[in-house]
Amino acid sequence: MSDYIVSARKYRPDSFGTLIGQDSIARTLKNSILRGQLAHAYLFCGPRGVGKTSTARIFAKAINCSNPGADMEPCGECESCRSFAEGRSYCIHELDAASNNGVEDIKALMDKVQIPPQVGRYSVYIIDEVHMLSQSAFNAFLKTLEEPPAHAIFILCTTEKHKIIPTILSRCQTYDFNRIGIADMVSTLRGIARAENVTIDDESLHVIAVKADGAMRDALTIFDQTVAFCGTEVRYADVIRNLNVLDSEYSFRLVDAFLTGDYPTSLLLLDEILAKGFNALHFVSSVGQHLRDLLVSGTGGLECLLDKPDSMKSRYAEQASRCTVKFIYDALDVISQCEAGYKAAVNQRLHIEFSLMKLCFLVAKPSSPALQKAPAAPVTTDKASPAPADSAPAVSEPVKPAAAAEPQPRPEPKARPAKRAAGLSLSALMGGEDEPAGQTAPRTVNNEMPSDEAVTAAWNKLPAIYPDKPRMASLLSNADIGIREEDGFKIVTLTVINEAQKQWLQDPMYQRRMEGELRADTGSSAIRLEIEVKPEEEQEQKIYMPAEKAKDLMESNGEVKAFISDLGLDIK
Helix, strand or coil, X not given: CCXXXXXXXXXXXXXXXXXXXXXXXXXXXXXXXXXXXXXXXEEEXXXXXXXXXXXXXXXXXXXXXXXXXXXXXXXXXXXXXHHHHCCCCCCEEEEECCCCCCHHHHHHHHHHHCCCCCCCCCEEEEEECHHHCCHHXXXXXXXXXXXXXXXXXXXXXXXCHHHCCHHHHCCCEEXXXXXXXXXXXXXXXXXXXXXXXXXXXXXXXXXXXXXXXXXXXXXXXHHHHHHHHHCCECXXXXXXXXXXXXXXXXXXXXXXXXXXXXXXXXXHHHHHHHHCCCCHHHHHHHHHHHHHHHHHHHCCCCHHHCCCCHHHHHHHHHHHCCCCHHHXXXXXXXXXXXXXXXXXXXXXXXXXXXXXXXXXXXXXXXXXXXXXXXXXXXXXXXXXXXXXCCCCCCCCCCCCCCCCCCXXXXXXXXXXXXXXXXXXXXXXXXXCCCCCCCCCCCCCCECCCCCHHHHHHHHHCHHHHCCCCHHHHHHHHCCEEEEEEECCEEEEEEEXXXXXXXXXXXXXXXXXXXXXXXXXXXXXXXXXXXXXXCXXXXXXXXXXXXXXXXXXXXXXXXXXXXXXXXXXXXXX
């Protein structure tokens, strides 16, 4: 039979110094021992696997240790420490409340409490999972917990503090254990791997720590599972495959696709991820987390919020340098909307694909040739030698024998120029340029920032694109606009007087089309249109009611005011 011991038991903390991530609690407990200020009841609460029971055992050993160290660490050599390590201690007792949760069990415990310790000064009773006690058991335990014998100390441990009745909570000193940080877990796992002669990189340890979700016991269990799968040579690819973790490489490739407008690549990456069995909503969440990490990585002073290994921080910084804050803000907004509407969507995959396409259109227009317009065929204007309609093209080809001649295909009719529809075009929806009526050659668009005069001239042309919408044309003709430069873009701000107008104009039929027309007329894609509401205090007060009109007339004309006063007229 193998003598193998799992890491969670083999490397369980046995002193205050080996506790992970609970420094303040360890310091408080050591000071209470040093000053002789021991309470009769303690409550250790917190998430699973953070060291509550281990701390209770260390504290119990330190209380009864005959020769504690200068920092109140148990010596491990006295009779009390040895008997506890060998499992034969008569002064430290552990009770599992999950299986001993009745009134009779508590009565048996109260009878045992009356017996003084044989070795050491105190009888310590560690009650694990204390929230599992029944209501009757809690009530039976109250009197003993409030006034125990002088030699008795109770340490209650629980993961669900809210299930403990208030009368128990008020009789205990409560210590809240925190989740263990990723950096502390990675450091501990690195030391254990070194002790076990396991070769593993920091990226793999970081994946294990994130998967453990703040529980050191879970991290050690996952570590054992990984070593069992990979052996002593652990590779990052094997770790993410064994733990079914989505590789961060996908997020880097997706953001690269967003920045270049390469939506086909983003859709193919989604298909590859779903084919590997990953949850679609988890994928969307991982993209949002990656965008958040890019934001904190590229913002000065927030680098400490990026909880990644040092080998990956440089890669995050490099990609963050290519992303503007505006892009990340808009991308996070799209991701949030995708997460919110995912469960309500009938076709959930299409819902995510549409969100990915919107992300690709935030910065650049799509580069796929499938949606690009075909160049117009050149028109021959030479009237001296018109070519017949069914003439063969002027290409030199070998002539086949008459017997082997194949039937010639019928010539295709010449394509007539399509009349531009009065509605909205696809390229305008995507924020791109569209052809004005009567032209066949596409207008060229570059990434150079236009001048303010060019933007103003382009804006003055916008009312003409709404001949059948006089309300829209009038609003644009009398619009109050502002022009500024921000993050490499020329921002055009349209100010309206109320929120209803803003929501009306933010419809893609209007905002996207106007933005596309501005880009087309200026020949630049570095234009964005924003719509804001003018503050109420800055708006001109308009007079509508007759009484208000009369009051305004009186204030502006003294003779009218005197006339009304002399005649005693009522203006209400």
